[in-house]
Amino acid sequence: MGKRCMGSVIAAAMVACSAVALAQGGGQTPIPCVNDWQRPDGCVPRKGILNPRDLSGLWMRVKGAANLGQATTALLTPLGKKLFDANKPSFGPRAVPPVLGNDPLGKCDPLGLTRNLMTEIAARSFEFVHLPDRVLQFFEYGHQYRTIWIDGRQLPKDPVPRWMGYSAGRWEGDSFVVDTIGLDDRVWADMWGHPLSTEARVQERYRRPAFDTLEMQLTITDSAIYTKPVSGDTKVHRLQVERSTDERLETFCVPSEEEAFNKAIRDPAGGVVK
Amino acid sequence: MSRSNLATVVVGVGVLLASAVALAHHGTNASYDPKKEVTLTGVVTRFIMVNPHGQLFFDVKGPDGRPVTWGGELHSIGLLRRSGWTRDTLKPGDAVSVRGYPSRAGTPFMVVQEVVINGKSYFRDLPAQ
Numbered sequence: 001m002g003k004r005c006m007g008s009v010i011a012a013a014m015v016a017c018s019a020v021a022l023a024q025g026g027g028q029t030p031i032p033c034v035n036d037w038q039r040p041d042g043c044v045p046r047k048g049i050l051n052p053r054d055l056s057g058l059w060m061r062v063k064g065a066a067n068l069g070q071a072t073t074a075l076l077t078p079l080g081k082k083l084f085d086a087n088k089p090s091f092g093p094r095a096v097p098p099v100l101g102n103d104p105l106g107k108c109d110p111l112g113l114t115r116n117l118m119t120e121i122a123a124r125s126f127e128f129v130h131l132p133d134r135v136l137q138f139f140e141y142g143h144q145y146r147t148i149w150i151d152g153r154q155l156p157k158d159p160v161p162r163w164m165g166y167s168a169g170r171w172e173g174d175s176f177v178v179d180t181i182g183l184d185d186r187v188w189a190d191m192w193g194h195p196l197s198t199e200a201r202v203q204e205r206y207r208r209p210a211f212d213t214l215e216m217q218l219t220i221t222d223s224a225i226y227t228k229p230v231s232g233d234t235k236v237h238r239l240q241v242e243r244s245t246d247e248r249l250e251t252f253c254v255p256s257e258e259e260a261f262n263k264a265i266r267d268p269a270g271g272v273v274k
Numbered sequence: 275m276s277r278s279n280l281a282t283v284v285v286g287v288g289v290l291l292a293s294a295v296a297l298a299h300h301g302t303n304a305s306y307d308p309k310k311e312v313t314l315t316g317v318v319t320r321f322i323m324v325n326p327h328g329q330l331f332f333d334v335k336g337p338d339g340r341p342v343t344w345g346g347e348l349h350s351i352g353l354l355r356r357s358g359w360t361r362d363t364l365k366p367g368d369a370v371s372v373r374g375y376p377s378r379a380g381t382p383f384m385v386v387q388e389v390v391i392n393g394k395s396y397f398r399d400l401p402a403q
Binding site: 090091095096097098099101103105106108123140141249250251252253254257258261264265266268269270271 | 300301303304305306324325326327329345346347350351352353355356377378379380381383384385
């Protein structure tokens with residue numbers, strides 16, 4: 001039998017099998033709850049074999065605040081308060097129109113680690129990819145990523161600060177614990193303008209209690225800025241499937257396009273024409 | 275642009291609760307008033323689908339009969355795509371109805387919530403489930 005004939009036989013068999021499968025389904029196809037931007041009523045939650053030590057996949061925050069909250073404001077040191085007052089956010093209780101503020105976001109500056117971790121930009125996901133010696137975490141907003149080393153290495157002693165810092169992770173039972181130091185103090189800790197210093201130490205604790213659920217607890221220890229460690233609420237994330245492509249969307253923050261947008265819409269909408 | 279292409283401002287200002295659909299965005303509530311929703315009809319002059327903010331410009335017939343160009347803030351390409359938008363969704367000359375929250379400063383700008391063209395709705399954010 002030639003290759004073409006063999007191909008035809010296989011194709012016919014696949015069609016036949018598909019027809020049988022549809023017939024056995026009784027005509028009712030369950031609608032899967034695939035994405036949080038597309039969740040029809042009565043959809044069936046995603047199911048799979050849970051491996052609590054595999055965090056792979058696209059995750060979107062469905063519960064928990066996108067900021068550290070007012071309890072954090074109450075813990076500011078005098079230096080922290082001074083920096084906080086200098087930050088003029090466009091979110092939260094102190095929000096001003098972006099044209100009157102100074103949120104690094106408004107110029108497409110990097111959000112930094114903690115703002116990315118809180119997935120504060122609406123309806124954005126992040127993705128974990130496991131490799132033998134590291135875990136990569138990709139953030140949809142800004143098309144950014146960070147590396148979490150899991151090869152047992154120590155964090156650097158005197159790191160040169162950078163936007164995403166330096167991270168090392170380990171497993172404690174079924175919790176993935178990630179410590180980060182060496183953050184650039186130009187970042188804001190959250191969208192409300194809470195500051196960070198280069199001495200900040202960030203710890204994330206991830207836990208996957210169900211196949212489609214990932215929890216994360218974030219703690220920041222930064223004695224220059226906060227009188228004691230600050231911690232937001234527990235963030236709960238749901239496993240996503242990107243529509244049709246199973247791939248993260250490309251969401252760069254493009255400085256030239258943001259600048260044009262600011263001049264054309266954002267600034268005059270805020271009452272200022274430069 | 276001909277007057278026939280310019281539709282009228284149809285629906286005035288209404289007081290609504292902030293939409294549950296609205297997703298937090300940079301400065302949205304500081305720059306725009308979600309309690310004063312407006313729906314305007316007009317004609318598209320420019321539609322720009324870029325990151326991190328799409329933009330829609332459309333002419334609306336003002337009180338004196340002259341066209342007033344409104345600017346509408348949209349989301350990024352990714353979120354618009356999730357809501358069904360493409361680069362060809364709007365073209366210059368298209369007659370549209372645009373619902374959104376107007377600038378608190380009183381300038382002709384809004385953060386767009388919904389665009390209706392040829393009877394089909396396109397949301398800036400994801401429709402409520």
